Amino acid sequence: MSEAIHEAHVHHPPKGFIRKYIFSLDHKVIGIQYYFLALFSVLVGITLSLLFRMHLAWPNASWDFMGKLFPTGMPGGLMTPEFYLSMVTMHGTLMVFFVLTTAPQGGFGNYILPIQIGAEDMAFPVLNMLSFWVTFVALVVMMMSLFAVGGAPLSGWTAYPPLSALGSISGPGEGLGQTLWVISLAIFCVGSMLGALNFITTTLNLRAKGMTLMRMPLTVWAWFTTSILGLLAFPVLLAGGILLLLDRVGGTSFFIPAGLVVNEQLVHHNGGSPLLWQHLFWFFGHPEVYIAILPGMGVTSQLLATFARKPVFGYKAMVSAILGIGFLGFFVWGHHMFVSGMSPFSAVAFSLLTLSIGVPSAIKTFNWLGTLWKGKIQFKTPMLFAIGFVSLFVTGGVSGIFLGQTGLDLYLHDTYFVLAHFHLIMGVAAIFGIFGATYYWFPKMFGRMMSETWGKVHFWLTFVGVYCIFFPMHIMGIAGHPRRYSDPSNFKYLAGMSTYHQFITIATFITAAAQFIFLINLFWSLWKGKKAEDNPWHATTLEWTIPSPPPHDNFGGKVPVVYRGAYEYSVPGAKQDFIMQNSPEEV
């Protein structure tokens, strides 16, 4: 079976700059393209966060040079509330979609998955190329939304109608900006669905001889599960987005009820439900956050095993946990809606299901600790980020135990407590997954090593920095600080919060500055890094059997045969403390 497919996919190395680097069919080039798309997006996203964090720390301050850069949003250098909200909206949108849904899956998944299963490329290379370029077009439209006449949308990355559906009468940025935003997301959905199809087919059909499902590295299981989530969830967001667009420009009322008076004007819509959007959005939105984190979990397992020189503890349990998280992830969306006006009976069901999802997550955490137990740990930079991932995942995860309970969420919903929870899990743990993957696979992808010293400096500044930024937010939420407030000073009960805001803002600036170390290391090493061997980490999986960087068809025409599982480290009686998957060595 796989031989026939191999025959059909023999394609020769492309010639010419455009074919090699722009419209490439090679999953490796496409993976790198996704990575740099994500890198651009994260830089914009961080810049936005620096802007709004400045305002939160010093709401009454005006900065002249900012007034010159943003004459409408910061007239006289003082930030308007609508500018604040549009920064927050675009920050969330860029980070969740264009960073966390691209780099982990489209970036590393694309590059590494085919090699780790012994394939020459993805099942559908043309579809792969299309999925990247469609995503690119989505980003272009999103950037247009950021700079749209009338302002960028201010309804949050969640875009709840009626605020997002009524057009400019509901606020600045709600005209063209919001429309472009919806169009961008719809295009993004298409790109993601194309990618998902590819991953699933490739994993099921293109595994080399001997690569049974239970010998696949956990990274492959994670990317595979993530792609199933993507395939099932993104169509729902696409549908919701089309309905929202129709409400905005087509005169429909899917999400707008009758009888509204907005800004003293009667709104002639009728029959819609704002809750319908929330159900559609979160039916997508909850699997989306697992799409953001599962690849990072796979990478963490990979890194912990490699650098502790031990198998992943409980491989079968880890596979079940990945599948369990993916499956259960479809049944918990209502926990975003406990106070939305949804039936309180559904809330109980969603709550219990949400708390159950803590179980496979806990299994993974125990097994990561078990992987470290009695290991021989080497503190290379990728390992530091994997260890950081475990710590951050625990911290971010346990706040979920509060939020998943209906009764407790009553107070904590829409406060800084939620911000702490999802930033620690997504805005840090998932990012640590990306960093760890970068430092780990950079040698393979580019044939050079990144600087170990600067990698360690980057790790320490970032690890301490992100805890300084997000940990205090738990307390701010407990104190009752609502989300998306451009300035808390209208409320006496929030008077004590300004010190926290200032501390967090300073920590944000320092942590953001530390990311320059990573950027410089990345770009400098691309040209000047020490040349990398085929297997600098002495790891077991198939990507380390081929040259760094790999040839166009990955295995140089020699299709690998797999003899063993993915984590044969420190096997008693073996010649070395690792046995590669394609080694027929008898122990």
Added chain:
Amino acid sequence: MGLAIALVLLLLCVASVFLFSGHYGWFPPLVSTFTDYDKQFTLTLIVVAVVFILAQLALGLFVWRYRDRGNNQAKHIEGNNTFEWVWTSLTFVIFIGLGILGQRMWADLHFTEPPADAMVVEVTAQQFQWNFRYSGPDGQFGHTDPKYVDESALNFIGLDPHDPAGKDDIMTMNRMVVPVNQPVKVILHSKDVTHSFFVPWFRIKQDAVPGMTITIHFTATKTGEYEIPCAELCGLGHYKMRGVLDVVTPQEFQDWLKKQATGQ
């Protein structure tokens, strides 16, 4: 390096205990009968604290203890089914147990009707203020219709001038007055976009959704003025959509009602 990580994780645990001690910001004092909230929160906090501290310290301990010392070997352990079953079951029992324990207060709030003698206040949220309405001596709310909304005449909620039941309705902007120790039933509406009625001291929050009528109830136990922040992004004025819940003695409340009636 392992030691450094272990120390930082220890510092994290110490800092978290300090931060969560309540001295650096905490819930505002509870002034309603909803005592179950604080109890369940504390229980959850204790469970989470134990889990959090054990996990972070274990991580720190392991990376320090099992560092590569040159002459040590890693042990080829593939797993342990007993451990898997034990920690999975324990986690399930603890998490679901917490969830089930917490359902009682959810039920109290949402599955039980407020008592029949509850005082009714209607809340209509809009960009960017809270409109409150009392039914007045006739105990009936007048009919409303969007076509009657006239903000310059202070008719924010569209009270129908032809409905006699509405003649004695009392309407206030951003100030909700209730008597202490009296169950209050709140009927939530929204005029334009989704808002959320949040009173931190009462531990209650409920979205006000356009096109829906949603009811919640509470009983205040202490007089005082309590701010009502909007808790659902509603536009540029979200941060300044501020109401005040003024809890007064029953006598003060009657006086206020009379003043509102004659003031009209």
